[in-house]
Amino acid sequence: MPATIIDGKAVAARLRAQIARDVAELPAPPSLATLLVGEDPASAVYVANKRKLCVQAGMRDLHHHLPADIGADALGGLIDQLSADPEVTGILLQLPLPRHLDPAPLLDRIHPDKDVDGLTETSTARLVLGTPGLRPxxxxxxxxxxxxxxxxxxxxxxxxxxxxxxxxxxxxxxxxxxxxxxxxxxxxxxxxxxxxxxxxxxxxxxxxxxxxxxxxxxxxxxxxxxxxxxxxxxxxxxxxxxxxxxxxxxxxxxxxxxxPMTIAMLLRNTVTAAGLMTRAPAGV
Ligand code: NDP
The missing domain is CATH 3.40.50.720 (NAD(P)-binding Rossmann-like Domain)
Known part of the structure; x- marks a missing residue:
């Protein structure tokens, strides 16, 4: 008998519907800040999709489209600002970045409680230690x-x-x-x-x-x-x-x-991040 097909599209749709219900019960809708650097067409499509589903789930979409030649200092400064901003629940830095930007130190400027991609060093440590945090x-x-x-x-x-x-x-x-x-x-x-x-x-x-x-x-x-x-x-x-x-x-x-599960989990992480924020106010 051929293998059962695991229908990720259906599971993701159910999960997104549950997330929308969870969002509706929060005192204020969480917000997701997406940072897209440059004009890479695949990245533009991914980010547009994430933003669309974020809005569909009842969350706020805070998008920043930045020029391809932005410097590490300016981008890092924006990440610091978003990390400290209580209006921002989650921060997503779309990868890959243009060649002149080293992603690791920039990712690490994302507050770990807002790290909805789960890629900062702190999130990695939390994953390995099995302590609460945002998972990739x-x-x-x-x-x-x-x-x-x-x-x-x-x-x-x-x-x-x-x-x-x-x-x-x-x-x-x-x-x-x-x-x-x-x-x-x-x-x-x-x-x-x-x-x-x-x-x-x-x-x-x-x-x-x-x-x-x-x-x-x-x-x-x-x-x-x-x-x-x-x-x-x-x-x-x-x-x-x-x-x-x-x-x-x-x-x-x-x-x-x-x-389809990847974006659903991004939304789930944004809701989880809202919970982390109420537990302890974000500071950098
Ligand atoms: P990377 O290229 O970063 O890593 C690939 C890994 O596979 C490396 O560890 C590499 O080994 C190993 N590998 C490569 N070739 C072989 C081989 N012939 N035999 C055994 N191991 C091999 O890829 P990612 O982890 O970022 O992504 C993997 C795949 O998943 C890609 O196709 C990507 O597009 C897809 N992807 C899909 C997502 C989704 O949402 N569906 C999200 C993210 C990724 P070594 O370390 O030794 O080089």
């Missing part, structure tokens, strides 16, 4: 999908292919916190397929189109495809979905799997 959206969205599909994690073998700070590493931490036995693979892993075949839960986040085929999948495993690639034949992920469906127990499609 894509891996957090994967966890919601796994829970929604009823995938048992305690004691499960989980293999994460990819070790980026954006996806692979935080993904592994979140799985570890749920008591999975986690293996992280990367470009230097020996016999990748053999390692992946151990997985009850296989997370593909390598950024290589259709890299994982049925030989890398244990029968009945849950396969989460984080990869997204634009090809002449349309969008595809890191998994050869059609072939893997014959082996796996459940699988996320591309598109319509992990992708």
């Amino acid at each position: 959206c894509t891996p957090a969205g994967v966890m919601v999908l796994l829970d929604d599909a009823g995938v048992p994690l305690q004691g499960a073998e989980a293999v994460v292919v990819g070790r980026s700070g954006l996806v692979g590493k935080p993904m592994a931490q979140l799985l570890l916190q749920r008591n999975a036995t986690v293996t992280i693979c990367h470009s230097r892993t020996r016999d990748l397929a053999a390692v992946c075949r151990r997985a009850d839960v296989l997370i593909a986040a390598a950024g290589v189109p259709r890299m994982l085929g049925p030989e890398a999948v244990k029968p009945g495993a849950t396969v989460i495809d984080v990869g997204i690639h634009r090809t002449d034949a349309g969008l595809c992920g890191d998994v050869d979905t059609d072939a893997v469906r014959e082996v796996a127990g459940a699988i996320t499609p591309v598109p319509g799997g992990v992708g």
Whole structure:
């Protein structure tokens, strides 16, 4: 029997509806400040989508479109200002930045309680320590999908292919916190397929189109495809979905799997940030 399809689009829509209800119950709507630097067309589309869904969920959209040649001091100064502004709930610095800007020190100027992408050093430390904080959206969205599909994690073998700070590493931490036995693979892993075949839960986040085929999948495993690639034949992920469906127990499609969850989790983080603000007023 072919694998069950995990419908991320439907889960994300339900989650966004719940977020809108949560927002309506807050004393004031949270606000999301998006910072877009330059004219990268893909980034412009991502930010426009985030802003649209933010407004749809009843939140305030505070957008800043900045020139491509903005200096680190000016951008950092704006981030400091937004971090200190009680009217701003969440701050999102859209990546990638133009070459002359080093993202890490700029991200770190975002107040950790407003870090809705969960990418600052403080948010990373909170994730690793398992203390309350804002988690990176894509891996957090994967966890919601796994829970929604009823995938048992305690004691499960989980293999994460990819070790980026954006996806692979935080993904592994979140799985570890749920008591999975986690293996992280990367470009230097020996016999990748053999390692992946151990997985009850296989997370593909390598950024290589259709890299994982049925030989890398244990029968009945849950396969989460984080990869997204634009090809002449349309969008595809890191998994050869059609072939893997014959082996796996459940699988996320591309598109319509992990992708829609990422923005839903950004909105969820913005609501969580509103809670962090009421707990302790933000200061820098
Ligand atoms: P990166 O390029 O930053 O990281 C890729 C990771 O995969 C690296 O750790 C790399 O290893 C590893 N890798 C690359 N090739 C291989 C290989 N042949 N075998 C084993 N490991 C390999 O990518 P990201 O983590 O940012 O993104 C991964 C994918 O997820 C991309 O396709 C991206 O577009 C997608 N993505 C999707 C999102 C969504 O919302 N759906 C959000 C974010 C990302 P090494 O460290 O050794 O170089």
